[in-house]
Amino acid sequence: MFTSVLMIEQPLTPVDVDFVTTLHGDDEVSFVVLMQPRGDQDRLLRAIDDVALGELPEALHEGDEPEGAAARRPAAQALEHSLEALRRKGAKAVGQLVEDHPLDRLKAVVDETAADEVIVLTAPHFVEEFFHRDWASRARHKVGVPVLKLFAHNE
Numbered sequence: 001m002f003t004s005v006l007m008i009e010q011p012l013t014p015v016d017v018d019f020v021t022t023l024h025g026d027d028e029v030s031f032v033v034l035m036q037p038r039g040d041q042d043r044l045l046r047a048i049d050d051v052a053l054g055e056l057p058e059a060l061h062e063g064d065e066p067e068g069a070a071a072r073r074p075a076a077q078a079l080e081h082s083l084e085a086l087r088r089k090g091a092k093a094v095g096q097l098v099e100d101h102p103l104d105r106l107k108a109v110v111d112e113t114a115a116d117e118v119i120v121l122t123a124p125h126f127v128e129e130f131f132h133r134d135w136a137s138r139a140r141h142k143v144g145v146p147v148l149k150l151f152a153h154n155e
Contacts, residue, residue: 033095
């Protein structure tokens with residue numbers, strides 16, 4: 001069985017689920033999904049990304065998103081939704097919220113599960129990507145397995 005650690009920041013869409021569950025053809029795949037609740041630590045970068053994408057209303061509303069403890073509940077719901085969607089496609093899937101030190105937790109999960117790869121599925125983050133500070137770029141130097149970066153779809 002092929003084991004993928006899947007890092008996400010929003011619920012998986014049906015397109016995302018179809019894509020990640022078919023990446024390895026007919027091979028049986030198991031997913032460990034890591035979901036990081038959104039917080040105020042990256043609010044400015046998200047706003048800049050929204051402006052770069054021409055999504056001005058989203059940039060203006062970045063401050064309206066819950067943060068801290070209030071962000072955990074929607075993140076837990078998004079994680080459960082994503083796990084159920086993967087399971088409906090026939091994949092084995094477990095997951096957890098990751099709040100502190102996500103790359104350290106990623107490395108630990110890769111080691112604990114003997115994962116074959118990491119898939120980072122996020123919205124575009126132009127500023128972080130330009131400076132190679134996005135999850136995928138940083139994970140490539142830390143986890144010791146291939147890291148695939150994919151852009152999430154919006155519904």
